[in-house]
Amino acid sequence: MSRSLRHGAFAATALVFSIGTLSACGAGNDAQTLQVRPDNAATAVDSIKIQNLNIITQAEPDAEGPAVIAATLFNDGTKQEVVEKVTLPGTRATVELKPAKGKGPLVIPAGGRLIIGGKNNASAVIENGRQAGDDGGVQNVAFTFSETGDVELAASIVPATSYYEGFGPTALPSAEPEPTPSDSGTPDTPSDVESESPSGTETEPASGAESDSDAGTDATH
Known part of the structure; x- marks a missing residue:
């Protein structure tokens, strides 16, 4: 060569x-x-990066209950960022934010990250999950940050199955069946009252009457 x-x-x-x-x-x-998947929404605005954004609904299609927003937020800036609110534009849904521990705002430290969704992480819960949209659809999610301002991007709506099972919302408890008469107890019947009443009133007087009669007989004799 x-x-x-x-x-x-x-x-x-x-x-x-x-x-x-x-x-x-x-x-x-x-x-x-973080197991980034190519079909998950991601964007970057100024010092803020958003990755792995999804809206996760109940596992069963007909189940009622909350939905959650799952995302990882990065802050490449020199100041901490506070997630002031999260909204779903075009819907009446409200999103409740909770930190991983205790109370207070969701803070992304300078040069750090914040994970929303999953066990022991911060949470963003949509109380009425059906207001977020249907599984397989897309819904815009708007984040408001203390320094960067508003950042909006589209998120996929997926059920809490397979890969997303550990990040999904808690299902509502099933309705308890109404108690039946046998469970709650039935009022005393007249027969019960009659059977109890004579035994309660006759026992002592009967023995007393016999003793009086015997005493009178003994006195006569």
Whole structure:
């Protein structure tokens, strides 16, 4: 092989290696750790990045109950960001925000991240999950940050099954059946009252009457 061909082969190998390296860097450690899926909504505005955004509904299609918003928020800035509110534009749904522990706002520390959804994480709960939309659809989610302002992007609506099972909302408890007469007890029947009343009133007087009669007989004799 000539020197020029060898140089060409080396250059092609270096190019392939560079592309592979850049692809790996583009995925990043966070992508692997957080299991970023390519079909999840993501965006970046100023120092805020939003990844893995989904609206997760009840596992059963006909189940009533809340839905939740799941997302990972990154803050590349030098100041902490507070998630002041989250809304679903175009709907009447309300979103209740709760930190992972205790009470207070949802804070993204400077240079840190905030995970919303899943066990032991902050939560964003949509009380009436059906107001968020139907499974398989798309719904806009608007975040309001203390420093960056409003950031809006579309989220997929998915049921809490398979990959999303551990991030889904808690189902409402099933309605308890109404108590039956046998369960709640029935009032005493007249027969019960009659059977109890004579035994209660006759026992002591009867024994007393017999003792008086016997005493009178003994006195006569």
